[in-house]
Amino acid sequence: MLPADDLTNRARNQFFEKRRKVFPRQIDGPFRRFKWLVMVVTLTIYYASPWLRWNRGPHAPDQAVLIDLAHRRFYMFSIEIWPQEFYYVAGLLVMAALGLFLVTSAVGRAWCGYTCPQTVWTDLFLHVERFIDGDRNAQRKLDDAPWGPAKIARRLSKWSVWLAIGVLTGGAWIFYFADAPTLFHQLITGTAPRVAYATVFVLTMTTFIFGGFLREQVCIYMCPWPRIQGAMLDEQSLVVTYKAWRGEPRSHGVKRQLEAASLSPAGDCIDCLACVAVCPTGIDIRQGPQIGCITCALCIDACDEVMRRVGRPPKLIGYTTEVDEELARAGLPAKSPLRRVLRQRTIVYFTIWAAVGLAMLFTLGNRERLTLDIAQSRNPVWVRLSNGEIRNSFTIKLSNMEERPRRFIVTVDGIKGRLWDESRGSDQSVSALAYDVPADQVATHSLYLAAPDSGPQQTPILIVARALDRDGGQAVGKARFERPEESQ
Amino acid sequence: MGEGKHIDPATGTETVGHEWDGIEELDTPMPRWWLLTLYATIVFAIGYTIYYPAWPMIGGATAGLSHWSSRDQLSAEMKSESARRKPLMLALAQIPVERLPDDSKLMHAAIQGGAAAFRVNCVQCHGSGAAGGKGYANLNDDDWLWGGDLKTIYQTIDHGVRFAPDPATRVSQMPAFGRDGLLPPAQIGDVAAYVMTLSGAARPGASAARGSLVFAATCAACHGADGKGNRLLGAPNLTDRIWLYGGDRETIVETLTNGRGGVMPAWGGRLDPATVKMLAAYVHSLGGGEKFVPDAEPQGEAQAEAGKVPAPVKQNASR
Numbered sequence: 001m002l003p004a005d006d007l008t009n010r011a012r013n014q015f016f017e018k019r020r021k022v023f024p025r026q027i028d029g030p031f032r033r034f035k036w037l038v039m040v041v042t043l044t045i046y047y048a049s050p051w052l053r054w055n056r057g058p059h060a061p062d063q064a065v066l067i068d069l070a071h072r073r074f075y076m077f078s079i080e081i082w083p084q085e086f087y088y089v090a091g092l093l094v095m096a097a098l099g100l101f102l103v104t105s106a107v108g109r110a111w112c113g114y115t116c117p118q119t120v121w122t123d124l125f126l127h128v129e130r131f132i133d134g135d136r137n138a139q140r141k142l143d144d145a146p147w148g149p150a151k152i153a154r155r156l157s158k159w160s161v162w163l164a165i166g167v168l169t170g171g172a173w174i175f176y177f178a179d180a181p182t183l184f185h186q187l188i189t190g191t192a193p194r195v196a197y198a199t200v201f202v203l204t205m206t207t208f209i210f211g212g213f214l215r216e217q218v219c220i221y222m223c224p225w226p227r228i229q230g231a232m233l234d235e236q237s238l239v240v241t242y243k244a245w246r247g248e249p250r251s252h253g254v255k256r257q258l259e260a261a262s263l264s265p266a267g268d269c270i271d272c273l274a275c276v277a278v279c280p281t282g283i284d285i286r287q288g289p290q291i292g293c294i295t296c297a298l299c300i301d302a303c304d305e306v307m308r309r310v311g312r313p314p315k316l317i318g319y320t321t322e323v324d325e326e327l328a329r330a331g332l333p334a335k336s337p338l339r340r341v342l343r344q345r346t347i348v349y350f351t352i353w354a355a356v357g358l359a360m361l362f363t364l365g366n367r368e369r370l371t372l373d374i375a376q377s378r379n380p381v382w383v384r385l386s387n388g389e390i391r392n393s394f395t396i397k398l399s400n401m402e403e404r405p406r407r408f409i410v411t412v413d414g415i416k417g418r419l420w421d422e423s424r425g426s427d428q429s430v431s432a433l434a435y436d437v438p439a440d441q442v443a444t445h446s447l448y449l450a451a452p453d454s455g456p457q458q459t460p461i462l463i464v465a466r467a468l469d470r471d472g473g474q475a476v477g478k479a480r481f482e483r484p485e486e487s488q
Numbered sequence: 489m490g491e492g493k494h495i496d497p498a499t500g501t502e503t504v505g506h507e508w509d510g511i512e513e514l515d516t517p518m519p520r521w522w523l524l525t526l527y528a529t530i531v532f533a534i535g536y537t538i539y540y541p542a543w544p545m546i547g548g549a550t551a552g553l554s555h556w557s558s559r560d561q562l563s564a565e566m567k568s569e570s571a572r573r574k575p576l577m578l579a580l581a582q583i584p585v586e587r588l589p590d591d592s593k594l595m596h597a598a599i600q601g602g603a604a605a606f607r608v609n610c611v612q613c614h615g616s617g618a619a620g621g622k623g624y625a626n627l628n629d630d631d632w633l634w635g636g637d638l639k640t641i642y643q644t645i646d647h648g649v650r651f652a653p654d655p656a657t658r659v660s661q662m663p664a665f666g667r668d669g670l671l672p673p674a675q676i677g678d679v680a681a682y683v684m685t686l687s688g689a690a691r692p693g694a695s696a697a698r699g700s701l702v703f704a705a706t707c708a709a710c711h712g713a714d715g716k717g718n719r720l721l722g723a724p725n726l727t728d729r730i731w732l733y734g735g736d737r738e739t740i741v742e743t744l745t746n747g748r749g750g751v752m753p754a755w756g757g758r759l760d761p762a763t764v765k766m767l768a769a770y771v772h773s774l775g776g777g778e779k780f781v782p783d784a785e786p787q788g789e790a791q792a793e794a795g796k797v798p799a800p801v802k803q804n805a806s807r
Binding site: 014015016017018019214217221377378379380383384385386387388391393420422423424425426427428446448 | 517518519520521522523589592595599615616617619626628629630631636725728729730773774775776777778779
């Protein structure tokens, strides 16, 4: 047993820990420039997509990307998805998951480091912070400073810009769910639905809090993905690595390093802490791979700059795999990047990912934009008519999924009978029914089918709907004609 | 408890003290904001129970500052729903029921509304599938006692059948020939045999031949010489395959002996005219609906104002 005070004294090991403040220093370099590019591309896609127009004719909205919840339609350029086709969205989610696996096994935590919204918006917020408060040291100084007019002014202006970005972010989100120009006009004139304002408010606050204050806490404590990725990385995965065999033992300062060079083999690391200073999650990469490392590679940029200045070869910190690292330590050349990427795991992921994508493309290209759903009436199963015939009834749903009105002819195969519907009586029966279904709509009708009462108790029949236009197309549904038991 | 607790050298964090097959767990501190979030939710929960009805008391729960109640919410929603339906109900109230098919949208809405009203008011007798039962008409078939066009169905629903409180109700009477001594049992048997030949349920024989004479003298007044019935009198067609009470010999004899007189309530006094129209449209859509033919109606009704249904032909079974 440990002494009692060891169990109750939490002075050293707290139950709860204050967030360690992170003030990442600005850095320039190839990876930083790549991050700029990714930020511009991803934010442009996010903010601009709802404003793209796509002509679908007079019967459908002209917004290229639109999730029309009110009318239960999902539009993506030339693709329109109905609720019953939601498996395409499920397929997209499966592809997204497999894509993440593929990217992770090929290039490590690239999603976290470059494209994750949390990373992109935090990065944007960091730039705003630097623009207003200055770089690392100025930020830290301001943070330590007592509250005064200057500090309040800076804080207010920083938070205002953050909030403005938040409003834009939340504002862009709702444009995906309604016609963007209309909703924008409604928003600024105060006539938009209350749910729109509520959504903008909630997303403004989440953007403000997540991007401005929680930052790396989201990655470390909230997000499940780093934990999953931890299990997916192996010795072949690209990770940002401090090459300890090159860097150690560290020498403190350039001068001492030069002095020591002649006596004992000092490492390349001069312990300048540049890698720690630029890290947006505030970790020390030299402690090895860790959950806080989102592989944004800014420490590579920072270290390369230092190595260049002290005249040492670059990439003391670099993207590498554990296998390559072993080879490099032994003085052997690294495996070719192609062979590293093309390995069993990535090929399997890619094959499944591509198969799902191709299957979806194939079904998308071949799907029939006319569907016929049949529900046979079971209450009553059959009705005897005054002339002794037996009548069955069916509820049919004709979905015209094209963006134009179409006329359909409905007939029944497999039985000699009379056909009519809810708009006429049995004395007006016909051999085929014609229905005009408006563009992008479902028409529901009751189908009545009468046949002589002598016959098998169950007769399999086909209900056929044919489109009467240049493209043709038909839908066939199976059903049964039922007769009373005693009539056989 | 704390046995085996030690500082993990790699992270500098204390372990929880347990060990499973060599695996130990770090006692990593939770972030402080997490704790603050927990406190915030507790504060929110307390505020919630103050704002909304929550705390159980002896006479009911606390009302809360908002005075919210699910009843109020429901009535507000019903109010807005009836406001939304107002144009539809207004259009339905104005249109004469036989003109409904001209407006396919209104007709469609009427059928939907009628289906809902049917489930509330009519299924008790006619069944959820409108297939009826013994003594309760099957509304799916093409056999109608009083007529199957929209206007006639509306009339039947509006005023009912043999519903005494409504002076305009439809009335017909099948006499109790046996019970009241109008026909001796032997003749009843003969008539039953004859009636069964009308729909082809039995072959003609000596009994049926005798029955045909009785039928011509006694039954033809209402059911017609050929037994095809008379809708103006509500007399059923005896030559078809549909029987309200049953078409076997025993049931027909029972019908002849004791008469029949089912009652359907008048719905005009209980439901608003628009709902009765919707019910008529729904019943008409069940597959047996007939086309409205203006000429088939008696002359006097043509001038009648819409909404004010003229007195129906009041038939007391006048044999």
